[in-house]
């Protein structure tokens with residue numbers, strides 16, 4: 001059992017080239033945290049530094065109550081699921097899983113016991129005596145997971161462990177991993193590209209960009225209050241719509257956000273929350289799910305020229321054009337507008353986000369925003 | 377049609393390479409007075425081989441060669457493995473450092489042979505098999521290191537990462553994971569080292585004596601002032617080629633196997 005504390009951890013490649021820069025993060029004992037970020041943002045590097053596989057240029061890494069910054073990987077009791085799998089090619093699946101147990105002096109009976117349990121969960125039974133070369137990509141990935149699971153370490157470090165599975169297996173494994181985490185309660189860092197994984201699996205998500213930690217928080221909190229346009233756009237697919245905006249006075253002298261989609265009225269608490277935005281060039285953010293095909297009190301109407309429709313069965317992703325700019329909406333599955341037609345759509349001003357156009361930072365939303373916390 | 381043309385080409389080049397060897401084999405198997413005749417196989421006899429072993433101590437020479445070649449491989453391989461691995465994984469000395477591994481190979485062997493002889497005479501290692509083993513190990517070390525460096529670089533470093541988080545030390549990861557994974561490459565390098573030592577002539581001649589003469593030295597000594605004893609030379613060459621043929625089969629087999637297949641995506 002162990003918490004993890006990163007104190008201004010940096011990794012430099014050369015004098016001015018950073019893979020990871022000044023990352024400060026505390027991960028509670030037993031927490032499941034997801035690292036999310038675009039390719040090359042330093043997720044793997046951070047993970048490898050925690051595992052002790054990469055030297056830390058600056059800062060300190062604590063695991064439990066020990067400073068592990070310079071400790072050897074084997075003294076940290078962490079298990080890594082590598083992005084590249086890194087299965088031992090000269091060993092069978094069983095030997096791959098057994099290796100770590102042998103190295104730590106686990107008895108034969110216990111080894112067999114754990115391997116049986118884990119291969120049951122992962123469906124590896126039929127492959128135990130095969131070499132990795134004789135497995136498919138998905139099977140190899142499961143072996144990599146199994147090798148970490150049998151170890152029952154203090155900390156799991158998983159680098160995109162589900163990236164190579166098909167959709168069904170992936171959903172199953174997601175559940176299995178969550179169950180495993182509930183059962184063992186081990187601190188887990190889970191690196192992913194996939195917003196769905198990040199949103200659904202983690203107690204918290206940790207969004208990285210260019211080696212920096214951009215935002216850490218509970219998934220719904222981050223979703224509701226992205227700190228900047230990068231997080232706002234990255235954390236969801238399809239991404240949040242951004243449009244140029246400015247705070248103005250409306251016809252009745254009320255406060256509105258003027259945009260290409262029309263005037264978004266501000267409620268009283270929004271007016272006070274966005275006081276600092278007055279006079280600045282702004283970006284208004286509106287998630288595709290906050291644009292609707294039906295009107296309701298308070299919604300802002302605009303004429304949308306339909307550009308494309310992706311019918312997903314459960315919903316329709318509609319790309320439309322207003323005043324030369326393209327936007328995306330997530331609409332009901334029965335609403336399938338013809339391409340090229342012009343239909344009225346309705347934005348929900350209570351769900352809007354405001355960002356500074358220059359700094360891309362968000363103006364904090366009024367606290368009544370739709371935050372619902374997972375645990376407390 | 378194209379296949380036929382390319383096959384004809386291949387047959388031609390194979391013949392260019394093979395015919396002299398086959399002719400040597402033929403000469404070793406016909407009586408000495410027919411060595412230079414143009415008949416292909418006038419009479420078959422093993423007399424040349426028998427003479428080689430009875431009148432010329434070729435058995436000793438052969439044994440010397442095997443001992444020296446195998447011994448030099450045994451001495452060189454552990455050093456080449458560790459050095460090659462260090463160069464492959466730890467970027468300690470940069471490109472210049474890696475390249476300097478091969479620097480000694482650039483000197484003409486003679487330039488090394490004479491100083492080695494002086495040194496060996498001082499320490500009393502001339503005319504001894506261990507002396508030859510050592511010098512071959514030293515001569516082959518850079519080349520073997522270079523080859524192994526390439527093999528170790530092709531072993532994904534995440535494998536060591538996995539081993540070390542699994543509880544192995546850096547040495548344990550090398551010993552239990554990297555070496556077995558690189559085994560085909562290591563075997564190929566060992567065979568290459570054997571061949572290099574087996575064929576070496578200059579140092580064997582300069583540093584050795586009658587007692588330590590290896591196969592190449594023995595073959596050279598058959599070119600006496602009375603002329604070349606071509607029948608015995610042919611028999612000796614045929615025997616000298618034998619291990620090389622076996623060795624090259626091995627190398628082929630090891631080299632076609634991928635090193636780390638299946639460990640990664």
Ligand SMILES: Nc1ncnc2c1ncn2[C@@H]1O[C@H](COP(=O)(O)OP(=O)(O)OP(=O)(O)O)[C@@H](O)[C@H]1O
Pocket residue numbers: 013018019020037038039040041042043044045046083
């Ligand atoms: N040896 C190296 N020398 C220089 N730069 C490096 C080196 N290794 C990694 N980097 C850089 O460090 C950054 C972080 O790499 P890292 O592998 O952590 O990214 P990542 O977030 O895991 O990406 P991905 O999602 O593609 O796996 C990248 O920009 C990469 O180019």
Ligand SMILES: [Mg+2]
Pocket residue numbers: 043044045083159
């Ligand atoms: Mg990565």
